[in-house]
Amino acid sequence: MLVRRFVVSSLVLAAGAAVGLAQTPAVAAEGTVSVFRTEVESLSVYENPKGCHKLPATAHVLNNDTDGPVRVYGDPFCLGPSVTVAPGYGSHVAPGSGSFSA
Numbered sequence: 001m002l003v004r005r006f007v008v009s010s011l012v013l014a015a016g017a018a019v020g021l022a023q024t025p026a027v028a029a030e031g032t033v034s035v036f037r038t039e040v041e042s043l044s045v046y047e048n049p050k051g052c053h054k055l056p057a058t059a060h061v062l063n064n065d066t067d068g069p070v071r072v073y074g075d076p077f078c079l080g081p082s083v084t085v086a087p088g089y090g091s092h093v094a095p096g097s098g099s100f101s102a
Contacts, residue, residue, distance in 0.1 A: 029102035031066035035059050049102040052078035055093055063090040066102055073099045
C-alpha cells in the first residue's frame with residue numbers, strides 16, 4: 001500500500017510540474033542571430049528571435065548574439081537532436097533543411 005501511495009504521489013507531482021512548465025510564457029531572446037550563407041548573399045538577421053526558425057537553404061554559419069542559448073537542429077521543424085550555441089558563440093550549420101530555436 002505504501003508503494004502505491006508513493007507511485008501515485010510521484011505521478012501527481014510530475015503532472016503538476018508538467019502543467020507548470022506548459023503554462024510558462026515563452027520569452028524571446030534579446031539580441032540577434034545572424035546566419036552567413038554565401039559571399040554573394042547578405043546575412044540573414046533575426047532580431048529578438050522567438051520560437052522555431054527555418055534556416056536559409058544556403059546557410060553555412062550561425063552566430064548567436066542574443067542573451068540566451070540557441071539550439072540548432074538538422075531538420076526544418078526544430079525536432080530531434082540539436083546542438084546548443086551559447087551567447088557570443090557561433091556554429092557551422094548543414095546547408096539544406098536545418099532550423100534553430102531561441
